[in-house]
Amino acid sequence: MDINRQQKAPIYEALEEFKKRRVVPFDVPGHKRGRGNPELVQLLGQKCVELDVNSMKPLDNLCHPVSVIREAEELTADAFGAENAFLMVGGTTSAVQAMILSTCKAGDKIILPRNVHKSALNALVLCGAVPVYVNPEMNAKLGISLGMEIDQVARAIEDNPDAKAVLVNNPTYYGICSDLRAIVKLAHSRGIKVLTDEAHGTHLYFGENLPVCGMAAGADMSAISMHKSGGSLTQSSILLTGKAVKADHVRQIINLTQTTSASYLLLSSLDISRRNLALRGRESFARVAKMAEYARNEINSIGGYYAYGRDLVNGTSIYDYDVTKLSVYTLDIGLAGIEVYDLLRDEYDIQIEFGDICNILAYISIGDRIQDIERLVGALQDIKRLYSRDRTGLLSGEYINPEVAVSPQKAFYAEKKSLSIKDSVGCISGEFVMCYPPGIPILAPGERITKEIAEYILYAKEKGCSMQGTEDPAVEYLQVLA
Template sequence: MKRQSRAPIAEALEDYTSERVVPFDVPGHKHGRGNPELTDFLGERTMTLDVNSMKPLDNLCHPVSVIKEAEELAAEAFGARAAFFMVGGTTSSVQAMVFTVAARGEKIIVPRNVHRSVIYAMVLCGAIPVYVDPGAHEQLGIALGMQLSDVEKAIIENPDAKAVFVNNPTYYGICSDVRGIVKLAHSHGMQVIVDEAHGTHLSFSEKLPVSAMEAGADMAAVSMHKSGGSLTQSAFLLVGGAESEENKAPLISPAYVRQIINLTQTTSGSYLFLSSLDLSRKRLALHGKELFDKVIDMAEYAREEINSIGGYYAIGSELIDGKAISDFDKTKLVIHTLPVGLAGIEVYDLLRDEYDIQMEFGDFGNCLAYLSVGDRVRDLERLVGALSEIRRHFGKAPLVSLPNSYIAPSVVLSPQEAFYADTEHVEFDSSVGKISAESIMCYPPGIPVLAPGEKITEEVLEYLRFAQEKGCQITGAEDSSLRTIRVVK
């Protein structure tokens, strides 16, 4: 644990700023002097720390000193064989995982409720998704986890698949049986890669679901900025796995992963991002258990208070069924709003516009408060009070019939085939039966309602119409108004 008290990148930056170096390198603002308005806005210290790669500060593409040491400390903290500092968000981490395990024409078994970064990675590399239908919760309308039996069926039907992709957890805190999936996939020679964007904290509390690395996964993409306290856009890519008689999948080479990362990651990594990762890892390694145990306690308190208001339902561990919901992330404060007569997106808007409370997102039936290391009990009390007022002043008769947030797709072409095919734009209402050449989604959470290669159905159009009506932010389509959709000719 003594090693974890180090923050090599941050320490090297401190040393650099104390040396009064004259900069004849980039960036061109030269410690902020060249852009006084930006310096006034961000602060002189921020601008002084915004520097380029140089010998004392190492090089992100080929680390040999302080970045290398910081990555070793991160791997140790998360129980991984190797860790990589990522400055393109978890999107770049997810894409690197896909590029590592599959080439053009090779299959990856994935749940359909994946982030758009997974679909876009397959557009780029030509991998072919084999979708596992996670199904939807009948009351909440949200996608669930993958059942082990469904993963086994996909593996048996696709013995040539290279890997299985897992969300751990989903945006809503739903966890699949990661240990079981890892054991099953490895016994069939398949690697397991995990989107742990919403699970940084899983490595630091025994009260939370198992982390990807602890479960034996081969790779995991971790959004350190979401719940770990680092700056937005910073993330870790972890490499795990271990040789054993049961594991018939090839071990992933960290050196090869570095090559994959360097295909797409910037050569000008921000030292603000890198140092934020370094310092945040240090804090979690030293104090993560107490920090996240406190977050869990706050979330449980908020759940009890919200459920006592009446109407609302703040979901919890009672959902665990050992199948599609193998476990639940207790830090996720998901509030079901339909019993008070309001869609989740409507409650989201009311909280922001009337009460100055910014939630993470709202969908048709739920809204999410994302709790992490920076939250306070008094802020949760303000949220509870606002929800009570919203029910009193804006509540209506319970809503019972809204589109599910998950729609099972009809896949006709691979994402790459559809994206690069000859295409045309057709009227939205005339697109039923056509094959989509683009991704369309509500953001957040960024899970495509429609992905390239999927058949457009009336159910999809109904969902998108309702989303527009309720004010959801719809992204991905070339025509942002959704009057037309790009389809395969």
């Protein structure tokens, strides 16, 4: 990485120069630097709306960058150790889908764990690729799925030598990492590309003593949520590619679905955040890891909670662990994770990332302070004292192995009928059902609805999980294949 070059922020600098020129706008957006919408100015501030501009020659164009955006992407590739980088304004959803759509076409096989984000399965609906699931082991106590074991990946490749790609979560939402280097070596030996969903792994590129990042492990493509742990604005992300990937083809694929009216607020936030991480990321993420470890120790000292970390590592299904993730098991105090999540928000004004059936996740990043950690720990201590109860009757488990009956694309576009959740048992789902966050489907199009899955959906609803994916807003009925 060229530190001297990394001090530049070409998109941000071009915007600042543009602002000085006081250009009269006869283009979009129609608010005309905020003059047409004073309430928007009041909400966002004058500087923000003045920088909400359209693509023009001095500011380049994200669909076909030739100047400042091109330079920003080159700086991003350099900072992340990639051959090429693409700035994404459709979130990491767009980046994950671009990875899959540029690697797989209709009928192609892709090897992936079933606990992927819905964006990956949506990509299969769009392109018609066929999933070959490596069903990871479960941690029976924590109720979470673990990493992809190298032996499982080897068997999947042996059974499907014509597969085009292997997709790996690095890390999972809960911080668990697979042996990425070994998976890359194995897949490449068979001519198969490796794609990494690093929505929760931006910091792996800049931290010390953290799990290996996708590009360093030799992955072909990596989708990065810069807005999660990297500090950019929500919805801004990055797609990285290695030497064996044809970048021009990837750009064409991205342009199939990405907006032609890219937000310069998002683009400049990526530019500034990349510069910040390149110059200060190592020290910033060392502080993040230290805060997370401190919080983990403090929460475990309360009793009843289990804030897990590197103690889980077993060298196979949990090859490594991202210590910046503060995942906490709550069932031993008699409360589901989603119940603790709700209490923290409603009673203590603390918003954490998510709660599922067994766990909560507090996202620690470069913007956190030690006093915030202390407040979280104090609230958890209070919740245990005031609300803990017997855990009898609480379900355990975040993931149920599915039976894939037909491809996601075929099921999504098939003729369907609507049935109540209880009556849908035995049928094939034509839609997604998931708790969001984290957005990992309980049920995906093409999967058979079992009694266990139906009961889990109803239980998650009852506990207060935010359910998404169904045509029915109330999630009382499911669309199944007719």
